[in-house]
Structures are given as structure tokens and as C-alpha cells.
Amino acid sequence: QQPVQSPQAVILREGEDAVINCSSSKALYSVHWYRQKHGEAPVFLMILLKGGEQKGHEKISASFNEKKQQSSLYLTASQLSYSGTYFCGTESRDYKLSFGAGTTVTVRA
Amino acid sequence: SQTIHQWPATLVQPVGSPLSLECTVEGTSNPNLYWYRQAAGRGLQLLFYSVGIGQISSEVPQNLSASRPQDRQFILSSKKLLLSDSGFYLCAWSVTGEAFFGQGTRLTVV
Numbered sequence: 001q002q003p004v005q006s007p008q009a010v011i012l013r014e015g016e017d018a019v020i021n022c023s024s025s026k027a028l029y030s031v032h033w034y035r036q037k038h039g040e041a042p043v044f045l046m047i048l049l050k051g052g053e054q055k056g057h058e059k060i061s062a063s064f065n066e067k068k069q070q071s072s073l074y075l076t077a078s079q080l081s082y083s084g085t086y087f088c089g090t091e092s093r094d095y096k097l098s099f100g101a102g103t104t105v106t107v108r109a
Numbered sequence: 110s111q112t113i114h115q116w117p118a119t120l121v122q123p124v125g126s127p128l129s130l131e132c133t134v135e136g137t138s139n140p141n142l143y144w145y146r147q148a149a150g151r152g153l154q155l156l157f158y159s160v161g162i163g164q165i166s167s168e169v170p171q172n173l174s175a176s177r178p179q180d181r182q183f184i185l186s187s188k189k190l191l192l193s194d195s196g197f198y199l200c201a202w203s204v205t206g207e208a209f210f211g212q213g214t215r216l217t218v219v
Contacts, residue, residue: 041213098155
């Protein structure tokens with residue numbers, strides 16, 4: 001079953017922050033975050049393997065609440081380069097990797 | 110270093126024609142392999158995944174099939190394409206968790 005992402009879209013000005021949420025109805029082995037630019041393949045940002053784990057990539061960080069089966073991606077002090085569609089991927093123990101519908105982020109100058 | 114090759118980059122096929130998309134991975138062994146489809150402006154729909162040669166898990170019952178004849182080769186096929194098969198097809202591999210995507214094939218069925 002696919003994870004559920006929210007919001008569907010967000011518009012930011014440079015320097016603003018945003019949070020993207022991802023939840024699953026099934027127990028999770030890991031949570032992945034990817035960013036896709038228009039017309040390109042998704043690019044890996046980070047993976048969270050343990051409950052409570054938090055990771056960062058530049059000023060993009062994420063947390064994973066294993067108990068609640070939720071993850072959040074935090075975009076801090078957004079830059080123009082952060083624009084794109086962000087996907088959360090949830091992996092089960094049999095290596096099935098399913099993605100949410102995506103959140104389109106637009107950062108404006 | 111590991112690389113993934115996916116071809117062709119674009120394809121225009123008539124309704125009812127067959128399809129074969131190939132994906133190969135270099136520089137790693139026994140990867141998990143995935144096929145996804147993305148409709149315009151939509152999310153990534155998992156079609157098939159494989160954890161080993163000859164082991165295919167299907168997520169979407171439709172006119173597509175997948176095969177893994179070699180450890181690092183994953184093939185997506187159809188005997189008769191439908192208009193609804195149009196989309197952006199992405200192959201991905203993973204070994205240690207994170208997945209890496211090929212550049213995709215943009216398929217238009219006319």
C-alpha cells in the first residue's frame with residue numbers, strides 16, 4: 001500500500017521553511033526521501049532506518065517516528081534549487097519500495 | 110562505481126504492438142530491482158520488483174510482465190500495448206537501502 005503524503009503542493013519564497021509529511025498504514029522497515037526535477041529521474045536524498053532517527057542533507061532534514069509510522073521532511077531556509085517534487089518511499093521487510101503521490105515544492109525568489 | 114542503464118529514452122508505439130524495455134546495472138551484485146511507471150504529473154507507481162534472478166513480484170495486474178534473466182538485467186514487456194500504458198517508465202536498483210534510478214523511458218502509445 002502506498003504511503004500518504006501531505007501537502008500535495010507548497011509555494012515558498014526563498015528563505016522560508018516547509019514541512020512535508022508522510023504516513024503509512026503498515027509497519028515500516030525504512031523510509032526514503034527523493035527529489036525529482038521536471039523531466040528527470042528521482043534523486044535520493046536520505047534514508048531513515050530506525051525509529052526516531054533524524055538525518056540531514058544540506059538544510060534538508062527528516063525524522064522518522066516508527067511507532068506512528070510517520071516521517072517528516074523539513075526544508076529549512078529554502079533555496080531556489082529546492083524546487084521539485086518530493087517523494088517519500090516506504091520499504092517493507094521484503095524490499096518492496098512504494099512511493100507516495102509526491103509533494104510539489106515551488107521556491108520563488 | 111555503480112551505474113544503471115535504461116533504454117530507449119523515448120519510444121512511440123502503436124496500440125496493440127509489443128513492448129520490451131531493458132534495464133541493466135553495472136558495478137554491483139545481487140541488487141534489488143524495480144520498475145515504476147509515472148503518468149504525467151503523477152506519483153511513482155510500483156509495477157514490479159525483484160530480489161533475485163527469476164524472482165518477480167507483481168504489484169499491478171495488467172498487460173505488463175517483467176523478467177530477470179540475469180542478476181543485473183531487468184526487462185519489462187507487454188504483448189499488446191494499450192493507450193493507458195503511456196507514461197514515464199523508471200527502473201531502479203538498490204543494495205544497501207537507497208534506490209538509484211535510471212534516466213527513464215518516455216513511452217507514448219498512439
